[in-house]
Amino acid sequence: MAQDNPSVSELLETVHEFIADVSEKLDGQDKYFALCSMFLLEIVQRELKDWQPSITDDDKRLMSLLDEKSSSTEVIEQLSEKIKQGGFDDRMDELLGVLLKHVEAKVKVTKPSYLG
Amino acid sequence: MTAVEIDDATNDIDEIINLLEACVRAHYGSSVAINNVEQATLGGSNRTLLFDLEDGEHKRRLVSRQETYTLDSSPFLPPETQFKLLQLAFSHDLAVPEPIVEFTPNDGLGRGHVISCVSGETLPKRLISDEKFAAARALFPEQAGQFLAKLHAIPIASGDFLSTSADSIDPIAAQRERYDYYGEAHPALDFAFRWLEKNRPACKKRTIVHGDFRVGNMLMGESGINAVLDWECAHLGDPMEDLGWLCTPSWRFGNLDKPVGGIGQRAELFSAYEAAGGRNVDCEAVRWWEIFGSLRWAVLNIMQVHGHRVGGRRSPAFAACGRNTALMEFDLLRAIAGQLD
Numbered sequence: 001m002a003q004d005n006p007s008v009s010e011l012l013e014t015v016h017e018f019i020a021d022v023s024e025k026l027d028g029q030d031k032y033f034a035l036c037s038m039f040l041l042e043i044v045q046r047e048l049k050d051w052q053p054s055i056t057d058d059d060k061r062l063m064s065l066l067d068e069k070s071s072s073t074e075v076i077e078q079l080s081e082k083i084k085q086g087g088f089d090d091r092m093d094e095l096l097g098v099l100l101k102h103v104e105a106k107v108k109v110t111k112p113s114y115l116g
Numbered sequence: 117m118t119a120v121e122i123d124d125a126t127n128d129i130d131e132i133i134n135l136l137e138a139c140v141r142a143h144y145g146s147s148v149a150i151n152n153v154e155q156a157t158l159g160g161s162n163r164t165l166l167f168d169l170e171d172g173e174h175k176r177r178l179v180s181r182q183e184t185y186t187l188d189s190s191p192f193l194p195p196e197t198q199f200k201l202l203q204l205a206f207s208h209d210l211a212v213p214e215p216i217v218e219f220t221p222n223d224g225l226g227r228g229h230v231i232s233c234v235s236g237e238t239l240p241k242r243l244i245s246d247e248k249f250a251a252a253r254a255l256f257p258e259q260a261g262q263f264l265a266k267l268h269a270i271p272i273a274s275g276d277f278l279s280t281s282a283d284s285i286d287p288i289a290a291q292r293e294r295y296d297y298y299g300e301a302h303p304a305l306d307f308a309f310r311w312l313e314k315n316r317p318a319c320k321k322r323t324i325v326h327g328d329f330r331v332g333n334m335l336m337g338e339s340g341i342n343a344v345l346d347w348e349c350a351h352l353g354d355p356m357e358d359l360g361w362l363c364t365p366s367w368r369f370g371n372l373d374k375p376v377g378g379i380g381q382r383a384e385l386f387s388a389y390e391a392a393g394g395r396n397v398d399c400e401a402v403r404w405w406e407i408f409g410s411l412r413w414a415v416l417n418i419m420q421v422h423g424h425r426v427g428g429r430r431s432p433a434f435a436a437c438g439r440n441t442a443l444m445e446f447d448l449l450r451a452i453a454g455q456l457d
Contacts, residue, residue, distance in 0.1 A: 005300060005421055005438045014424070014435040062303075080301035083310060092311065099304045100449045106442035114443055 001056040001105055002072045009048055016041045058105040061098050129155070132165070132225065136180055139223045140169060140230065143216070147171055166233055177233035178216060182226050185429070191294055191419070192348035193281070195219075195227040200277060201347045202231065204324075208270050211263060211343050234343040236335025240369045243336055244378045255340040257380035260329070260362060261388030263344060268323040268355040269393055275324040275352055283327065283351035287408070288312055295415045298422045304445035308411045311452055317401035319354040326350055329358045330367040331377040356398055359385065360405020365447040365456065366413050375406075375457065403451070410448035417441045 006014065016038055023034035059072040065088075066078055082088065088095040107114050137150045148171045156164035165180040183195050193201070195218075202215040214232035219225045243249050282290035292309060295302075327349030335342045361367070363375040363382060371378035376385045386397040421438030423429035450456040 003439070004302070004441055006425060006435050010425065011435060011439075014430070014432050017430060018432050076303060077301040079303045080306050083303055083306035086310070088307075089310065089314075092307075095307055096449065096453055099307055100446075100453060103304050103442055103445045103449055107446050110439045110442045114446065 001053075001058045001102075002076045003106060003109060009045060012041050012045050012048075016045075056105070058102050061101060065095070065098060132163075132182075133167075135224045136165070136167070136230075139217065139219060139225060140178075142223075144169070144171065162228070178230050179213065179233045180225075180228065180230050182219070182228035184226075187419075187423070187427070191283075191290075191416070193278075193350060195229060197277065198347050198350075199229045201275075201350050204270065204274055205267065205344075205347070208266065210266055211341055212347075213343050213345070234335050236337045236342040238332060238335055238345070240332045240378070243331055244369055244371060248338060249336065252336050252338055252340045253379045256331075256336075257376045257384035258388040259340045260376065261385045261390075261394070262392040263341060264326070264329065264355070264358050264362075265389045265392035265394035267326060268358070268395075270324050272323055272352060275350075278324065278350060278352050281351045283349070284353060287351075287353060287357070287412075288316065291408075291412055291415050294419065298415075298418045300418055300422075302414070302418075302441065302445065304449055305411060305414055308407065308445075308448050308452070312404070312408055312411065315404060317354075317356070317398065317404050319356075320398070321355075321395060322352050323355045324350065325353045325355060325357050327358070328361065330362055330364075331369070331379065332367070354401065354405070355394065356401040357405045357408070359389065359397065360402045361409045361412075363402065363406050364409030364413065365406070365451070366410065366444060373457065407448050407451045410444045410451065414441045414444035414448070417444065 019034050019038050019041070023031055023038070026034055053072065055072065059075065062072075062075045062079055063070060066075060066082065068078065070078055083095070104115060133150065133153055137148075140150060141148055148169055150167045151170055152168040154166045156166060163180075163182040163184050165182075167178055167180065169176045169178050181195070199215055199218045202212055205212045206214055213234050216230040216232060218229045219227065237243055237249070244253070278284055282293065288309065295305060295309075326344070326347065328346050329344065333346040334344045362377055362385070365372060368374060368378035374380055375382050382399070382402070386399070386402075389397060417437040417440055420429075420434040421441075424431055424434035424438070447456065
């Protein structure tokens with residue numbers, strides 16, 4: 001499923017930047033482990049390049065609201081646009097139900113404890 | 117939205133201190149000196165220095181706030197307007213830091229001002245759970261209601277300088293414009309915009325609205341609120357907005373069963389507000405503003421991640437804001453669905 005920005009690659013880059021910054025203030029074992037951590041993040045970044053996202057249940061639910069076939073990124077933009085144009089004004093309850101499940105799926109990744 | 121570092125002021129801290137001393141001497145006289153300077157580490161878009169102003173035996177702790185970044189489409193009031201607001205609030209005997217002096221271009225300190233230093237704690241985690249603040253928590257809903265009633269009683273004509281801000285003209289349109297500017301697609305927020313527009317309550321009487329009145333933006337001591345800070349979101353509008361923002365789920369800091377700042381109940385807040393002269397609280401309108409609050413906070417989080425990804429304000433905290441937007445979406449959809457108190 002499409003997640004909000006930053007992308008997972010951007011998140012890794014952010015953490016890498018922070019560790020690089022902090023490592024300059026460290027010495028000894030802490031500095032060494034910071035460099036190792038950056039190395040590990042770089043491995044994850046390279047592995048991600050080969051990763052192919054699959055169509056999830058959330059993607060299918062969102063796609064079912066639209067008439068056209070779309071990728072998981074496109075469906076978010078198309079759905080957003082259709083809502084803005086009033087395309088669901090007579091189906092607000094149905095849309096609310098699908099969007100709640102969509103947002104729950106995002107929260108499950110961001111902070112699962114928030115789901116209570 | 118691009119962040120622009122302010123170039124017209126020095127970043128050398130020793131030089132800043134010298135310039136600050138010159139500024140306060142111009143205000144208080146050449147006999148004063150500043151000592152014991154401490155830089156606050158929190159507060160992203162300002163440089164905040166605490167210092168002692170000394171004149172012989174007299175000593176007073178003051179705070180200097182300098183703007184260090186400006187955003188080319190900032191939703192926040194400029195420092196000079198914030199200072200004007202503080203003067204207005206202080207003159208109406210509201211619990212705010214005393215505004216002391218505003219920087220001029222000649223001061224070489226950029227935009228900003230000096231205010232009095234008020235003691236207290238701002239960290240929500242401590243305020244809502246430390247035993248030390250138990251008495252303050254017991255008083256909080258009442259004090260919050262009283263503060264807001266007093267603020268909302270200031271004649272709106274006194275706040276006329278706020279009337280042209282986008283939030284004063286139409287708060288939904290203001291958020292819509294910011295959200296569209298960042299160019300991110302969030303169907304949950306698009307839904308919320310439609311729902312809010314469709315269910316917008318009528319505003320019975322417009323007042324000055326603080327715009328960010330919540331735990332975290334006030335200094336609290338063991339006896340309660342010492343001063344309310346952070347006036348950069350103030351505007352003219354529905355006073356119910358301030359009550360709603362205070363009860364927005366994000367500002368309950370995990371205590372969802374305590375809508376008022378994670379500390380108390382709405383009934384106590386509302387009755388204190390009305391007893392202090394605030395107009396009759398429209399509970400349904402406040403609920404609407406709570407949902408609006410989640411939307412607005414989501415848009416502010418998108419602003420932060422936009423700054424991180426595109427605007428040159430790199431930070432893990434701003435990156436986290438982007439993913440945290442889902443939490444606000446969850447809050448507002450649950451509230452609309454009637455699943456959240």
